[in-house]
Amino acid sequence: MNCRECVEHLYEFLDRELTPELERQIRDHLEDCPPCGEQFDFEELFLKFLRARCRTQGAPAELKRRVLRELFGE
Template sequence: MSEHAEHPGEHTDCSETLHRVYEYLDGEMTPDDTHKIAKHLDECAPCLQQYNLDQALKALVKRSCACEEAPVALRTQIMARITTIRLQASD
């Protein structure tokens, strides 16, 4: 994996892309950030492969759990764990 730049000083590296992939999948980014991540995915096969896996996983979970809603406390606990894991992975 690598860094890709259209202009000097403007790049989105693999760690940032993978860290923010769910924001991208959920449409929770600014248009500028969305463009940067999309550009990186177009240029980086390993990140695109991980994005495709995450996209498939998200679709599978949605299909499997569509009729059930998790309690608020459980959702909060899951999000806290995901954040902790991401922080540990970035260290």
């Protein structure tokens, strides 16, 4: 697991859509990598905010993708 892979799976991780194995790898990486750990904290807060705003329809996938692009320049 490198930083890029970690970031790519971050939302799935937060949404608990990953396999247990992948989830464990991400958890390990977050513990070993302070920048990703901070990123994770931020995303978790952001996702909570999104969920609160979009409770009826779920967090919109397109918005999540746009935010990821903004944050990571992709």
